[in-house]
Amino acid sequence: MEDETGASGASRAEGSSGSAARAPMAFVLMAGGFSPPPLSVSAGCSLLDLHLTADSTVVDRWQWAISTLDRAGLSCDRLCLCGGSAVRPKTSLGAFRTVLDQSDYRGPAGALRDACEGISDETTIIAAEAARCCTIDLSRMLATHRLSGADVTVGRNPDHSPAGVYMISKPMLETVPHAGFMDLKEQWLAQLVSNGRHVQVHELRGEGVIPLRSRAEFLRGMRACNGWSAQERQRGLEPRIVRGTRRVGSVVCEGADVAADAVLVDSLVMPGVRVGAGALLARCVVGPGCAVGAGVELLDAVVGPAGVAYDSASLGNAGADKTWRVR
Numbered sequence: 001m002e003d004e005t006g007a008s009g010a011s012r013a014e015g016s017s018g019s020a021a022r023a024p025m026a027f028v029l030m031a032g033g034f035s036p037p038p039l040s041v042s043a044g045c046s047l048l049d050l051h052l053t054a055d056s057t058v059v060d061r062w063q064w065a066i067s068t069l070d071r072a073g074l075s076c077d078r079l080c081l082c083g084g085s086a087v088r089p090k091t092s093l094g095a096f097r098t099v100l101d102q103s104d105y106r107g108p109a110g111a112l113r114d115a116c117e118g119i120s121d122e123t124t125i126i127a128a129e130a131a132r133c134c135t136i137d138l139s140r141m142l143a144t145h146r147l148s149g150a151d152v153t154v155g156r157n158p159d160h161s162p163a164g165v166y167m168i169s170k171p172m173l174e175t176v177p178h179a180g181f182m183d184l185k186e187q188w189l190a191q192l193v194s195n196g197r198h199v200q201v202h203e204l205r206g207e208g209v210i211p212l213r214s215r216a217e218f219l220r221g222m223r224a225c226n227g228w229s230a231q232e233r234q235r236g237l238e239p240r241i242v243r244g245t246r247r248v249g250s251v252v253c254e255g256a257d258v259a260a261d262a263v264l265v266d267s268l269v270m271p272g273v274r275v276g277a278g279a280l281l282a283r284c285v286v287g288p289g290c291a292v293g294a295g296v297e298l299l300d301a302v303v304g305p306a307g308v309a310y311d312s313a314s315l316g317n318a319g320a321d322k323t324w325r326v327r
Contacts (some may be wrong), residue, residue: 025074026124028127031081033085033111039215042302044305045090046086049089052251053225062130080093105180106180107183110177110182112125112173131213132164132212135208141155141165141167150200153167154200155204219283249265256273264281265280265282270287272289284299
């Protein structure tokens with residue numbers, strides 16, 4: 001099986017007739033659900049609003065991923081499925097057309113089916129979990145899906161974890177019930193396999209499609225998007241050696257007010273944030289509109305409107321009295 005960087009699938013796709021480019025496609029970014037990403041809850045904003053680089057958000061990264069299809073001449077409609085219990089993004093969704101999931105009770109497969117109700121059966125649906133960072137050329141995976149004639153192609157990361165990206169022949173969504181809950185992987189895909197449908201796995205290379213649900217996952221995606229080397233990453237994990245450098249492996253967004261002597265290590269500081277004099281943040285995410293007081297030292301934490309959240313608990317009290325609330 002060819003992966004997304006393999007020459008075989010790419011050359012055949014690029015050398016095929018224009019019919020493939022004209023075949024209808026729809027890209028559905030699944031940003032709803034009844035279980036919001038923990039990072040989104042702690043930071044007090046939609047995960048799509050968080051910055052992966054100083055000037056681009058998670059939704060911008062998905063726009064880039066879709067551009068890999070555009071460059072191959074494979075234009076598609078763009079839908080962003082929002083709603084459920086997930087916080088809705090404040091960032092502009094650009095070319096995405098917002099589709100609201102009105103209920104928590106449909107599940108991922110049910111919500112995807114409902115969103116694609118009016119799409120023709122000739123369409124290839126590209127569904128992606130929004131809480132991820134795509135680092136691959138999607139046109140390679142699409143070429144594999146079309147050339148194989150598969151009903152569904154499932155992306156798999158180099159570590160063998162699900163990549164959260166699916167290429168789906170539209171009629172396959174008709175197997176999802178019109179009412180009731182259905183999960184995407186454990187129920188719907190398992191049902192297709194048991195019914196003898198052609199479901200294949202597409203192996204990805206490089207960083208693959210990185211999950212972003214937790215603080216540690218997000219920082220990994222941030223590092224990948226900024227092209228920081230393994231050596232730089234390792235150096236950024238050790239606060240003691242950067243007291244004189246002030247900034248190592250960190251993203252400080254425009255509109256953030258960071259004291260000149262504050263030290264940031266492997267951290268994200270969102271727009272509207274204030275970081276006081278002498279503060280130290282290592283491996284942290286500071287949500288929009290929040291602030292960290294002078295002299296505060298935080299490690300492995302998320303600063304949000306409710307205070308400081310640590311990986312071991314939804315909300316930690318340590319340091320919360322030194323963290324200012326949203327202005």
